Amino acid sequence: xxxKMWIVLALLCVISVFLFTASCSKQSVKADLQDVKDAxxxxxxxxxxxxxxxxxxxxxxxxxxxxxxxxxxxxxxxxKEKSLALKAMANExxxxxxxxxxxxxxxxxxxxxxxxxxxKYSGVxxxxxxxxxxxxxxxxxxxxxxxxxxxxxxxxxxxxxNPSRLKTISYGEEKPVDAGHDESAxxxxxxxxxxxx
Amino acid sequence: MTYFRxxxxxxxxxxxxxxxxxxxxxxxxxxxxxxxFLRKIPIAVPLFKSKAESINSSDMQMSLKASDVLSGMLxxxxxxxxxxxxxxxxxxxxxxxxxxxxxFHNWTAVGAELLVTGxxxxxxxxxxxxxxxxxxxxxxxxxxxxxxxxxxxxxDVMRRFSGEIVFxxxxxxxxxDSRIAFVSNGTxxxxxxxxxxxxVNIRPFTRNNAITLFPAWSSDGQWIAYTSYLKKNPDxxxxxxxxxxxxxxxxxxxxxxxxxxxxxxELAATLSYSGDQDIYLLTGNGKVIKKLTNEWESAVSPSWSxxxxxxxxxxxxAGTPQIYVLDIDSGHAERLTFNGKYNTQPxxxxxxxxxxxxxxxxxxxNIYLIGLDGKDPVQLTHNGGDNESPSWSxxxxxxxxxxxxxxxxxxxxxxxxxxxxxxLFAISGEQANPKWSP
Numbered sequence: 001x002x003x004k005m006w007i008v009l010a011l012l013c014v015i016s017v018f019l020f021t022a023s024c025s026k027q028s029v030k031a032d033l034q035d036v037k038d039a040x041x042x043x044x045x046x047x048x049x050x051x052x053x054x055x056x057x058x059x060x061x062x063x064x065x066x067x068x069x070x071x072x073x074x075x076x077x078x079x080k081e082k083s084l085a086l087k088a089m090a091n092e093x094x095x096x097x098x099x100x101x102x103x104x105x106x107x108x109x110x111x112x113x114x115x116x117x118x119x120k121y122s123g124v125x126x127x128x129x130x131x132x133x134x135x136x137x138x139x140x141x142x143x144x145x146x147x148x149x150x151x152x153x154x155x156x157x158x159x160x161x162n163p164s165r166l167k168t169i170s171y172g173e174e175k176p177v178d179a180g181h182d183e184s185a186x187x188x189x190x191x192x193x194x195x196x197x
Numbered sequence: 198m199t200y201f202r203x204x205x206x207x208x209x210x211x212x213x214x215x216x217x218x219x220x221x222x223x224x225x226x227x228x229x230x231x232x233x234f235l236r237k238i239p240i241a242v243p244l245f246k247s248k249a250e251s252i253n254s255s256d257m258q259m260s261l262k263a264s265d266v267l268s269g270m271l272x273x274x275x276x277x278x279x280x281x282x283x284x285x286x287x288x289x290x291x292x293x294x295x296x297x298x299x300x301f302h303n304w305t306a307v308g309a310e311l312l313v314t315g316x317x318x319x320x321x322x323x324x325x326x327x328x329x330x331x332x333x334x335x336x337x338x339x340x341x342x343x344x345x346x347x348x349x350x351x352x353d354v355m356r357r358f359s360g361e362i363v364f365x366x367x368x369x370x371x372x373x374d375s376r377i378a379f380v381s382n383g384t385x386x387x388x389x390x391x392x393x394x395x396x397v398n399i400r401p402f403t404r405n406n407a408i409t410l411f412p413a414w415s416s417d418g419q420w421i422a423y424t425s426y427l428k429k430n431p432d433x434x435x436x437x438x439x440x441x442x443x444x445x446x447x448x449x450x451x452x453x454x455x456x457x458x459x460x461x462x463e464l465a466a467t468l469s470y471s472g473d474q475d476i477y478l479l480t481g482n483g484k485v486i487k488k489l490t491n492e493w494e495s496a497v498s499p500s501w502s503x504x505x506x507x508x509x510x511x512x513x514x515a516g517t518p519q520i521y522v523l524d525i526d527s528g529h530a531e532r533l534t535f536n537g538k539y540n541t542q543p544x545x546x547x548x549x550x551x552x553x554x555x556x557x558x559x560x561x562x563n564i565y566l567i568g569l570d571g572k573d574p575v576q577l578t579h580n581g582g583d584n585e586s587p588s589w590s591x592x593x594x595x596x597x598x599x600x601x602x603x604x605x606x607x608x609x610x611x612x613x614x615x616x617x618x619x620x621l622f623a624i625s626g627e628q629a630n631p632k633w634s635p
Contacts (some may be wrong), residue, residue, distance in 0.1 A: 088199060097519070099539075135564075137541045137585060138410055138630065139454040140511060140518055142424075143467065143474050143495045144433060146451050169430060170451055174387070174408050 085117045086124065086196040093191040094152050099136070101147035103155055111152060114194060115159040128152050129193040130170045131177075133186035138172055145170035152192040167197075227311075227366045228276055233594065234612045237278040238366075239308045241333075242268045243285055243292045245315030245326070256319065263315060263318055263326065263351055270373060271313075273395050275595065275612040296327065296338045304333040311339075313362075324348045328358045330365070340365055352397070353561040371589045374635045376447055378412035378421055378598055379608055380400065383626030389423055394590070394633075396608070396621030401434070411453045415462065420481060422455035422464055433466055435481055446483040450474075453602070455479075456499040456508075459635075465489060465499040465508060475593040476510055489523065490530070500543045500552070509533065509543035509552055520554055522569070533571045540565075541588055546593045546613070547635075553577075553587035564598050566613070577615030586632045587614075597621070597631040 034058045072080065092114075103111070118124060130149030133143035141186045149168035176183035240399055245264045247256040272273035272279050286303045293299045294314035304312050312333050317326035323345065330340040340361050344354045356373040372394045380387050389412045392399040401420060403409050409425040422435045433446035442523035446452050450469030457464045462481035465560060467474055474495040477577070478486040490496040494514040501508050508523045510530075517538045524532040534540040546552065556565045556574070562583040567574040578584040581602030588597045593613065600609045606627040611618040 039241070099513075109237045135560065136518075136539065136557065139467075140541050142410075142451055142453050144470075145499045146469060146474065147495065168450075171408075174410075 013028050029175070029197065050103060056163045063116050079148070080119055085121065088116050088128070089114050089194050089195065093193050094148075095187065095191045096148055098133070098186075099144065101130075103149040103151055107152075108136075108155065111158065113153050115161055118156070118161050118165065125165045125167070125197045127167045127169060127197055128183060129175075129195065130168065131175060131189055131191050131193065132173045133189040134173050134181070135186065136173070142170050142172035142174075145172045202260065226528060229373060233367070234275050234614045234616050238276060238310055240277045240281055240311040240313065241285065241304055241307065241309035242271070243282060245291055246318055248316055259317065259324075259348075263317065263355070264313075265327075266311065267315075267355045267359065267612060269392065270355055273287065273610075274359075275373060275617045276363070276457065277311075278536075280307060283468050295326070295330075296331065297337070299331065299336075301333045301336045304331075308561050309333050319348060322348050324351065324354070328352060328354075330362055349368065349582070360608045367628075369592045369594075370591055372595060372633075375591050376414075376623075377588075377608070378414060378632045378634070379599075379628050380410060380412065381624060381626050381628045383624055390423075390551045392622070399622065399624060402438075411463070411630065412632045413456045413457055414461050414632060415464075415481065416635050418634050420457075422457065422466075424453045424455070428476065433479075434482065434575045435464075435483060439533055444483045446479065446559070453497050458501055459503055459505045465495075465501070467497045467499075468496075470624070476508075489525070498542055500545045503547050509545055511541045511543065515598040520552070533567065534572055534574070535571065542590075544587050544589055546589050547591055548593035549612075553586060553589065555585045555598075557574040564596065565616075575615075577611065578618070581618075584609075586630050588631050590633050591635050595633075597612060597633050599629040599631060600629075 034076070079197070092110055094103070094110050096102070096107070097104070118126065128144035128149045130147065132145050146168065149170060153166045153168050156166060173189070176189040178188045204428050213475050229235070242264050245258045247260055249256055254375065268279050271277050276634065284307050286306060292314060292346050294316045299312075299314070310333055312331040313328065314331070315326055315328045317324065324347065325343070325345045327343045329338055331338050335399070341356060342361060346355065348353055358371045360373045362368065375442045376391050376393045377394065377396075377566060378389055378391045381390050384386070385498070386406055388409060389402040389407050390399055390408055391402050401410070403423065403425065405427045407426040408421055409427075411424045413422045414420070414421070419438050420435055421438060422433065424431050425434055427434075429446060430447065431451045433452035433455060435444040436442070446466070446468070448468055448470035451467060453467050455464045455466040463486065464479055464481065465476050466479060468477050474497065476490045476499050477498045480486060488510075489508065494512055496510050496512050498511040499508050499511070506525055508525060509520055510523060511518050512521055515532065518541050519532055520534045520540050520543045521530045522533050533552065534554070534556070537556045537558050540554055542555040544553045551562060551566050551568055553566050555562050562585045563579065564584050565574045565575045566577060577596070577601070578598070581600060583601045584598055586599050590596070595610055595612055597608060597610050599606050606629045607623055608621045608628050609618055610621055610629045
């Protein structure tokens, strides 16, 4: 009987101690928080008061980049245009009738297009190759090929291209694009071909 | 009455004998040099005999080879009909070689009018042979020669003896020492090669790895001029045959189709550096001497007369490519060809009387001959692909040309009458543009 009593007493003491300390600390915490808040409010109002009257120096402008898709620049686009134009010039040959260096209306049209390209890109020089079909003899065709290249060159010069930008060479029948032995092949070989330099 | 008949017949016979076919003062003509190919002389070339006492296999091989080489060369000339050895009456190992021993009836019986015999021995790499030419009908020896040489120089000996035979019969040494230059693209690029007169012993002359065209031999055979894109432009090169030293004519424009002046170290070629395509005369070192054609619509393809006083060339002045003849002294040129719309590649015969050329009709090229009067051109090739680029042999008896009659372009040879057209050889790629050396 006596033991039980002492245990109950001890428990009561412990519990009361706990209750006491807890409530005390709460109180002190509350008091602390309050203090802190008050202190911060005092600080803010102080700093605002300090900032407002000084003349603000213009803040350095931050370059805000609008989002750009990853691709070519203006220079790159221009360079691509030029290379396409020069390719177009090389891909379009001027064609001739059999045994002739005379420029047909179609041939003149092709040359006009080339003169426009050459006018736009004034730094470009061109080598004009004169070619023939396989008929006829090699000597005669070397001479004819040269006449075809010169014929194209003269026409371009008349259209205003500086002759120093135009070189000519004849390959006669030595470099056909089509090795066939009929008019369809021959007509493709009778040509002036442009190579940008 | 009979008395008068006899007188009458005798008189007529006398008149006819005076006006009958004239015999040459020199006697019997073996080859009528004016029509040398119309009748080929039947000739027998039996196997040559070895002098060795016991004949071994290399003797037998030489026996066959030597007589075959000689037969081939004689056959090449077009003057002879080579009789078939199978038809001979004599046992080949017992063929008699000297006039005293030969039974000529054995040879006339098989149709031979000429006979060649040979007797040889091989001793330690040295080849010694006696060669004889006989007239079987007259039973007489015409030529007898003895040659000593290395065993590997058999062709040399046979070339010389063939030359002796042809010289005896025609007064001309023939083609046996000549060479032919030509263009072939077997390496992937057109390059120049040379070979012996019958197509044997082909050797590369250029190794430019660039388009190379238009070989032309100088008169002394020591230089070949040609056009090459070696420096990316059609430039003219003059290259020595022995040591390969080179001069270059590299003007802007075309420098093409060289043709040497006979007997001089000068050549003509088409140059366009002045703006017009004209034929110029140059030194063999490539320096311009003077302009030969003036204001001719594209003058190309020069070819000189044997005396160097005239030059044939091609121009389109009349609207289509035709052949003209320029008199060098006067500078006056006259048109030569009027038949056909495309006549090019003139080549003047070394005999001076005819010009061979390539004429295109109906899209096909053929070789034609025309006299200096320009009348009645004769067509030599027919219906066999494209036949171009004729070149005369130095004695004016044969013409080399290119032909596509088999498909790929090959070098062919024919007599100046257009007979005996045969391919010389076939190597990889296509061959064209033959030029026979002087």
